[in-house]
Amino acid sequence: MPGTELDIRPVTHITTDAIGQPGKRVFYLQGWQDERTITLIVEKIQIQSLAVGYEQFLAELQEKFPDLPQAEANFDEEKMRIKPPVDPLFRVGEMGLGYEADNDMVILVAREQLPEGEDPESGSIVRFWCTRSQMRALCRWGMDVAARGRPICPQCGEPMDPAGHFCPKKNGHKH
Numbered sequence: 492m493p494g495t496e497l498d499i500r501p502v503t504h505i506t507t508d509a510i511g512q513p514g515k516r517v518f519y520l521q522g523w524q525d526e527r528t529i530t531l532i533v534e535k536i537q538i539q540s541l542a543v544g545y546e547q548f549l550a551e552l553q554e555k556f557p558d559l560p561q562a563e564a565n566f567d568e569e570k571m572r573i574k575p576p577v578d579p580l581f582r583v584g585e586m587g588l589g590y591e592a593d594n595d596m597v598i599l600v601a602r603e604q605l606p607e608g609e610d611p612e613s614g615s616i617v618r619f620w621c622t623r624s625q626m627r628a629l630c631r632w633g634m635d636v637a638a639r640g641r642p643i644c645p646q647c648g649e650p651m652d653p654a655g656h657f658c659p660k661k662n663g664h665k666h
């Protein structure tokens with residue numbers, strides 16, 4: 492069965508957020524089109540790589556189109572919180588970036604993660620059409636959210652669970 496293809500063109504707003512206990516948070520990507528929301532499940536690492544990749548992407552655009560105004564990264568934290576209902580369409584396997592120069596729009600393409608061996612063509616795709624600034628705000632905010640997880644143990648550098656932390660450094664050595 493072929494998957495659905497969805498173009499949110501353009502998004503009124505796009506954001507990411509994490510819900511759940513530290514260490515067990517689930518990350519979401521959410522695009523708004525007026526009152527309608529499209530929500531997908533992502534991994535924290537996907538948001539982090541997107542943020543890194545997007546800065547590279549912007550640098551390349553700037554080289555190709557030197558007259559483009561700088562993309563803004565400002566965001567209003569209140570507005571970046573995910574909007575219920577959180578009813579994800581699918582879990583994202585791959586994300587890619589595209590650019591439409593005529594309208595100065597960035598396209599964030601999210602492909603559904605499929606079980607091993609399944610035809611990649613059968614997965615669903617969502618394309619979020621955003622401004623360069625909307626996308627940059629998403630990335631900056633996403634980096635913040637990703638960093639707001641569990642506190643890092645100063646002894647071993649591993650994240651500490653709220654329920655307790657078994658520190659390999661403390662078990663191994665007595666200081």
Ligand SMILES: [Zn+2]
Pocket residue numbers: 644645646647648649656657658659660
């Ligand atoms: Zn530790």
